Amino acid sequence: MEKIRRLNLVNSVSGFKSANLIGTGDNFGNLNLAIFSSVIHLGSNPPLLGFIIRPTTVKRHTYDNIKNTRYYTINHIHEEIVEQAHQTSAKYPSGISEFEATGLNSESWMGYPAPFLKESFIKIGMKYEEEYEIKANGTRLIVGRIIELRFPEHILQKNGTLLLSKTGTVAISGLNSYYRTNRLIQLKYARP
């Protein structure tokens, strides 16, 4: 199979993926914003999220910044910022921040050493915990702990779940398709 078709096919077989922008900073105040479709839930107590980063054979600002500062942010992508979010995946020359290049705005929270995305409705402050290099292809699973969490109060349901369709959080399929979602059903804890 031709390389690009294969890439698109394999990227779409796992099902829908989360759509997040990861914000980081270096020690000189330069800010970085990068789109990731691999953020996953790892556990609730302690509250842990993971994401996959590609081999570090080329310069990866997100990875370098996380290793240097130990902090990063995860910000949900919603319908109205899809195009700008996607544009962060372009390879900008060193020294150009994706915030400037895309017109998205950073937001700093008192004392928090990584930039949040102003336009996002669900924003998570993370602290680096550990990482695992996957031998089979050199990618890395980055494990972090949730330190801060902000979201609009009206999307919090009684049982604690955030109703993501209310903020227009999107899902990703493949490399570049963005999906809107509608809740079909909420089921109870299953018993035999």
Next chain:
Amino acid sequence: MEKIRRLNLVNSVSGFKSANLIGTGDNFGNLNLAIFSSVIHLGSNPPLLGFIIRPTTVKRHTYDNIKNTRYYTINHIHEEIVEQAHQTSAKYPSGISEFEATGLNSESWMGYPAPFLKESFIKIGMKYEEEYEIKANGTRLIVGRIIELRFPEHILQKNGTLLLSKTGTVAISGLNSYYRTNRLIQLKYARP
């Protein structure tokens, strides 16, 4: 925060999750089917998918079967089988297969040592590659290679992407909310 609310909250902050049923068998012909919302893309060449399995302090048939046979299947969940798929998460007594308990049907492919889900439209045959135990909470990342792949021809786009909304593949949020999706936009490879 109360335990169940916290569980629901943390499970919903990562964004939308993939919805898959993992099929396995033991060496005596007993079949297992279990729902997972943590299947992720790890790489295209070789074609690798990962998923997260909880600590193995209690009996985990999926994990045991994969370790014994080295093979498993990943099957997309679509709108019409959401309730049966969710029901596989109930704790059935040992000896009862989730296929029988939920009314979902297994399908065997010539020579393939794990059961596929007949009702699924997108079915992936996997071979175990490696695993990583995440120190922070004892969960494991299971890494596997795609060996077989079947899907309806009409969902394959020219560029290789599968149009998942055509098969009604759902997305999961939190522990028990299922979402239908509609494609919003497909963007080009981003350049500065």
